[in-house]
Amino acid sequence: MASFVRGLKCRLCGKLYPVEPTNFCTDDFGPLEVDYDYDAIKSVLTREAIAARPFNMWRYRELLPLDEAPLVGLQVGGTPLVRANRLAAILGVSRLWIKNDAVNFPTLSFKDRVVAVALSKAKEFGFNTVGCASTGNLANSVAANAASAGLEAYIFVPADLERAKILGTSVYGANVIGVRGTYDEVNRLCTQVAFKYGWGFVNINLRPFYAEGSKSMGFEIAEQLGWKTPRHVVAPMAGGSLIGKIQKAFQELALLGLIDQPRCSFYGAQATGCNPISDAVKTGKETHRPVRKPNTIAKSLAIGDPADGYFAAKVIRESGGWSEDVSDPEISEAMALLAKTEGIFAETAGGVTVAVTRKLIEQGRIPRDEDIVLCITGNGLKTQDAVAGCLTEPAVIGTSLEEFEPLLDRSREGQPLLV
Ligand SMILES: *Cc1c(COP(=O)(O)O)cnc(C)c1O
Numbered sequence: 538m539a540s541f542v543r544g545l546k547c548r549l550c551g552k553l554y555p556v557e558p559t560n561f562c563t564d565d566f567g568p569l570e571v572d573y574d575y576d577a578i579k580s581v582l583t584r585e586a587i588a589a590r591p592f593n594m595w596r597y598r599e600l601l602p603l604d605e606a607p608l609v610g611l612q613v614g615g616t617p618l619v620r621a622n623r624l625a626a627i628l629g630v631s632r633l634w635i636k637n638d639a640v641n642f643p644t645l646s647f648k649d650r651v652v653a654v655a656l657s658k659a660k661e662f663g664f665n666t667v668g669c670a671s672t673g674n675l676a677n678s679v680a681a682n683a684a685s686a687g688l689e690a691y692i693f694v695p696a697d698l699e700r701a702k703i704l705g706t707s708v709y710g711a712n713v714i715g716v717r718g719t720y721d722e723v724n725r726l727c728t729q730v731a732f733k734y735g736w737g738f739v740n741i742n743l744r745p746f747y748a749e750g751s752k753s754m755g756f757e758i759a760e761q762l763g764w765k766t767p768r769h770v771v772a773p774m775a776g777g778s779l780i781g782k783i784q785k786a787f788q789e790l791a792l793l794g795l796i797d798q799p800r801c802s803f804y805g806a807q808a809t810g811c812n813p814i815s816d817a818v819k820t821g822k823e824t825h826r827p828v829r830k831p832n833t834i835a836k837s838l839a840i841g842d843p844a845d846g847y848f849a850a851k852v853i854r855e856s857g858g859w860s861e862d863v864s865d866p867e868i869s870e871a872m873a874l875l876a877k878t879e880g881i882f883a884e885t886a887g888g889v890t891v892a893v894t895r896k897l898i899e900q901g902r903i904p905r906d907e908d909i910v911l912c913i914t915g916n917g918l919k920t921q922d923a924v925a926g927c928l929t930e931p932a933v934i935g936t937s938l939e940e941f942e943p944l945l946d947r948s949r950e951g952q953p954l955l956v
């Protein structure tokens with residue numbers, strides 16, 4: 538497999554760097570991004586070539602930053618794009634789809650995409666030990682993929698994370714370190730650890746490669762819509778990377794002549810308890826003001842000082858999109874709504890996305906008769922407590938039919954089973 542990567546490039550000043558485990562420009566501390574030879578890619582990557590490959594993220598491998606065939610996460614991606622007519626009816630829109638990364642393999646979130654690239658790259662660089670700073674899903678994914686790749690993993694998380702996310706990390710045999718602090722404080726510690734021990738931290742020194750993995754969600758959306766982009770995309774934002782990478786994916790497909798020039802507006806979704814990017818968009822600030830103490834049940838999105846906040850706000854603004862944030866009760870209620878209408882149990886971030894979409898439709902920011910795709914990024918089984926308060930307890934009866942029949946009567950009258 539040939540590599541189509543020319544090097545790394547500063548997103549602020551354009552300075553070029555060789556392919557190395559580094560993530561910032563030494564001149565201006567701007568983030569580095571992978572630079573590709575698109576002319577060379579164009580000569581090999583056709584719709585037919587893509588269609589002939591297995592339906593996972595690697596069918597777009599020329600647009601991902603590896604030198605060799607992938608070594609980690611070979612089955613990641615290829616998640617369903619679901620036409621969501623029942624949710625559409627409730628929201629009052631005509632054409633709605635859900636890109637469902639709640640069923641991504643192996644750890645049920647879109648983070649498997651970024652980790653597949655980051656750990657494959659870590660192997661190419663020769664790292665034996667990898668790590669991350671995480672709000673939960675990244676921890677799960679690094680731990681699982683490192684286990685299957687035979688890599689040692691050190692995972693740093695805020696100590697107050699959901700139990701399921703901690704357990705779903707330690708089960709893979711990773712070294713899990715709960716840090717008493719916010720995600721931003723965890724991240725700062727990890728920067729020191731990465732530097733001191735020379736390990737590959739997926740979202741620090743491997744970040745330029747890691748972030749490219751998110752593009753595969755955008756490639757799949759366009760292909761699954763029949764090589765078309767939707768008019769509107771709503772995505773949850775934590776560090777603010779995913780939303781910009783979906784836009785980049787659409788632009789790359791157009792550059793390669795695989796789709797028409799996209800006209801797509803991007804909408805970023807956050808929780809009100811940690812809304813640095815949506816606040817920047819709504820108040821017209823160019824750079825966000827960090828949230829020092831995030832306070833929301835959407836812990837996976839609780840990054841107070843998002844690394845790509847500036848770029849996310851720019852993508853939203855320049856695409857004609859918008860950003861909103863929603864309260865914890867709205868998040869829980871929207872998790873239940875998505876499950877009841879579409880049979881999709883998403884985590885808190887999914888509740889954020891659905892609730893923000895509803896708000897933007899009500900505000901008239903998203904029109905009712907154009908194609909809308911919602912990015913559902915994580916699985917509800919990991920954040921069960923967040924929705925428990927919205928549900929009724931199951932009715933418990935004895936083993937006789939007589940005890941069931943009154944329940945059935947109540948149910949047919951539209952009453953709750955339990956009295
Ligand atoms: C990490 C994460 C996001 C946000 O990703 P960024 O690229 O950091 O903005 C969204 N949803 C879930 C479930 C996540 O774990």
Ligand SMILES: [Zn+2]
Nearest residue numbers: 547550562567
């Ligand atoms: Zn620079």
